[in-house]
Amino acid sequence: MREITLSQAVNEAIAEEMRRDPTVFLMGEDVAEAGTPFKVLSGLVEEFGTDRVLDTPISEPGFVGMAVGAAMTGARPIVDLMFGDFIYLVMDQLCNQAAKQHYMSGGKLTVPMVLRTNMGATRRSAAQHSQSLQALVAHIPGVKVAMPSSAYEAKGLMKTAIRDNNPVVIFEDKLMYQDKAPVPEEEYLIPFGEANVKREGSDITFIATSSMVQVAEKAAETLAAEGISAEVIDPRTIVPLDEATLLASVKKTSRAIVIDEGHQSYGVTAEIASRLNEKAFYHLDAPVLRMGAMDVPVPFSPALEDITVPTPEGVAANARKLCAGEMIYAA
Amino acid sequence: MPHDVTMPQLGMAQDAGKIVAWLKAPGDAVAKGDALFEVETDKATMEVEAQAAGYLTGVVASEGDDVPVGQVIARISETAKDDTPAPATPPTPEPASDALPEGKQITMPQLGMAQDSGQMVGWLVELGAQVGPDDLLFEVETDKATMEVPAGARGYLAATLAQAGEDVAVGAPVAILTAEAPANPVARSADDAAKAQALAPAQPEPEAAPAKPAEAPKPAPKALLAEGGRILASPKARRLALEQGLDLSRLVKAGHPQPYHVSDLEVLRAMPEGQTPSTGTAQASRRLTARVKRPELEAFLNWAQGQGVDDTDAALAGLLGQGHVQTLAIERIGHARSFAILRRLSQVAVTEDMPELILRDLRGSFVQNVELGAEDIPVLTLLPKGKGLTLVLECAPEQLSAEAAIALLNTVAGRLEQPLRHLL
Structure with a gap:
């Protein structure tokens, strides 16, 4: 199978859906000629023109608000938010407006809008351009949240998001845009709420999102050499969450570490760990561990930044302890 | 305690400072915060304040001296007459012949x-x-x-x-x-x-304050059996044990370290049914000690004799066992007797019944300390300690709760210290 980058996969998904459905359009800062700072959308304005690939002024609340209105009145906007950190600016448009219209109109209105944005530290972009804020959005009922872990997921999830009648936020890890993965030429969609078992194992389950899937896979590789068999599961969407697959795995292995690049406290890892605890308690042979980013603003110093996020070594070290029955926290 | 005055580090890259002037003379009274001396670095000249109150003594650096950062140059003492000079150089170990030069x-x-x-x-x-x-x-x-x-x-x-x-x-x-x-x-x-760095001797540690007599550090108990007999086990291990009719407390009694996981159930399954292995491991036992400085046993035994109790062991068993146990055995090197404890001292008599508590009397022996682990019944050992006694109570957790063990030892120690008071 051909291999393409995550960036190309997103571009293809959007182009295919824009060709298929004339109501789909793109808007955001620097999306047209510039093709975004990460060059993900390059070439789209040439094919679809500036009527369907709209450069907006630098006002996130303004253009996200416009997209919500466009979605409510029949269009299917894809809004580009240059950095995930700017989510703070559009909280009202996204969480108060887009997320609640369907409910508050008694089902008469829908907001088929995709907000594509990014996440991920270790790009030396400092505290205001390195955050992974998926937990903020996932907390709000009415918004779906997808977190692709490779080019394959990026394309399939984007196409599903565009066809979904609800607001969907897609967080792409900005460090993975150039990562290649096999992506079929033929069309495919990845349904929301279906986790992907990336690697089967019997001793411990790693539930990892986005680029943390790679971290978990590396840790699993290391542990395999030591005789510890780790299962790696990528939920692919955290809202909706495929609980059934996660619970089945944890009931099989009796141990789990949940890994996500958002801050650990009150985060995605906390939510998933808590569900495992509630629903698989009598199958647990070790406490479910969370591994998120440290609860500090992402440092600019490269040496510091690198240790604030989960690493394969850290995941493997915790897994060894859990599998050996060692207590990570004292009784 | 005298306070050392050292050359401060005033800048990031500074490694020495020149003493421009002493602003206090040796023997002067100094208050905390008083300007003590003036120092010049390559960047600036600064006054250095005293960090403690007292008298300036032991001045070893003179005006004009370049002194390395951290070196002691004087002392602030409680009296003006402390004339021990401050060490001229920081106490560094004598370099070995092939040691690296300092610089x-x-x-x-x-x-x-x-x-x-x-x-x-x-x-x-x-x-x-x-x-x-x-x-x-x-x-x-x-x-x-x-x-x-x-x-x-x-x-x-x-x-x-x-x-x-x-x-x-x-x-x-x-x-x-x-x-x-x-x-x-x-x-x-x-x-x-x-x-060389790996082999280098550790920096001499500051001498520990002579606060407590060094006590041999006890190995951290691995099996943390919480009070109330709560066993630490994973939810899955607990569920499987329940489903399979396995008793996790048998692992506790066997001294198998907690917390228990599914893998520990195999150990439990492998244990022969109905037979609990020796409880002699320190992990599953309690050991308490008490000290009686002036036991008044002689006075008590004389008094007991006056009451018609000639058997000193019976008197001792009555004194210590009353209110706690029905039967108590007194063991000495070479022989042992069990006594039935009744309310009146004169009624305490030898019995064939199994004792509930053993009083192991080693007062006349050379044994200084015991740590024998729990036995089939709780054991209270009396040991000589100068003119006084040391009492050691050893038992398994299921024999006596922590509370009961403390209460027993405490009462017994009190009765040994003032036996007549207890009886009256």
Whole structure:
């Protein structure tokens, strides 16, 4: 199978859906000629023109608000938010407006809008351009949240998001845009709420999102050499969450570490760990561990930044302890 | 306690300071915060305040002296007459013959953002030669470039700690510059340097305050059996044990360390049914000690005799067992007798019944301490301790709760200290 980058996969998904459905359009800062700072959308304005690939002024609340209105009145906007950190600016448009219209109109209105944005530290972009804020959005009922872990997921999830009648936020890890993965030429969609078992194992389950899937896979590789068999599961969407697959795995292995690049406290890892605890308690042979980013603003110093996020070594070290029955926290 | 006055570090790169003037004379009374002396660095002149109140004594640095940062130069004492001089130099261990000279360490610089080591290409200065701060000292190769590194300070190249071709971690020392021309310049490889560092004696620790007599540290108990008999086990281990009719408390009694996981159930399954292995491990036992400084046993035994109780063991058993147990055995080296404890001392008599408590009387022995672990029934051992006694109570957790064990030992110790008071 051909291999393409995550960036190309997103571009293809959007182009295919824009060709298929004339109501789909793109808007955001620097999306047209510039093709975004990460060059993900390059070439789209040439094919679809500036009527369907709209450069907006630098006002996130303004253009996200416009997209919500466009979605409510029949269009299917894809809004580009240059950095995930700017989510703070559009909280009202996204969480108060887009997320609640369907409910508050008694089902008469829908907001088929995709907000594509990014996440991920270790790009030396400092505290205001390195955050992974998926937990903020996932907390709000009415918004779906997808977190692709490779080019394959990026394309399939984007196409599903565009066809979904609800607001969907897609967080792409900005460090993975150039990562290649096999992506079929033929069309495919990845349904929301279906986790992907990336690697089967019997001793411990790693539930990892986005680029943390790679971290978990590396840790699993290391542990395999030591005789510890780790299962790696990528939920692919955290809202909706495929609980059934996660619970089945944890009931099989009796141990789990949940890994996500958002801050650990009150985060995605906390939510998933808590569900495992509630629903698989009598199958647990070790406490479910969370591994998120440290609860500090992402440092600019490269040496510091690198240790604030989960690493394969850290995941493997915790897994060894859990599998050996060692207590990570004292009784 | 006298307070040492040291040369402060006033700037990041400062390693010595010159004493411009003493603002107090030896013997002067000094209040905390008083300006004590004036110091000049390459950047500024500053007054240094006293950090404690007292009298300035033991002044060993004179005006005009250059003193290394951290060195003790005087003392603030409680009296004006403390004339022990402050140590002229910080107490450093005597360097061994091949020890490194003392001086400014030059480290492997970080030349790129992602660089974590550099390869020593070669030294540009001969060992022992004098260098200025801008003189190029050595050449380093990283994955990106080769660069010459200046000495950064004036001095003599007294030691090189890496040879050409060796990789040295960023921040690790590669050379030492001394102020004086070195008598025996040292050349080492990075390997040696690393080894030497590993073997180097630890810095002498400040003497521990003589607060408590050193007690032998007890090994941390591995099996943490929480009060109330709560067993630490994973939810899955607990569920499987329940489903399979396995009793986790048998693992506790066997001294198997908690918390229990599914793998520990195999140990439990392998244990023969109905038979609990010896409880003699320290992990599953309680051990409490008490001290009685002036036991008044003689007076008590005389009194008991007056009451018609001639058997001193019976008297002792009655004294210590009453209110606690129905039967108590008194063991001495070579013999043992059990007594039935009744309310009146005169009714205490030898019995064939199994005792509930053993009083192991080792007062006349040379045994100083016991740690025998729990036995089939709780054991209270009496040991000689000067003119007094040490009491050791040993039992298994299921024999006596912590509370009951403490209460028993405490009461028994009280009765030994004042037996007549208990009886009256």
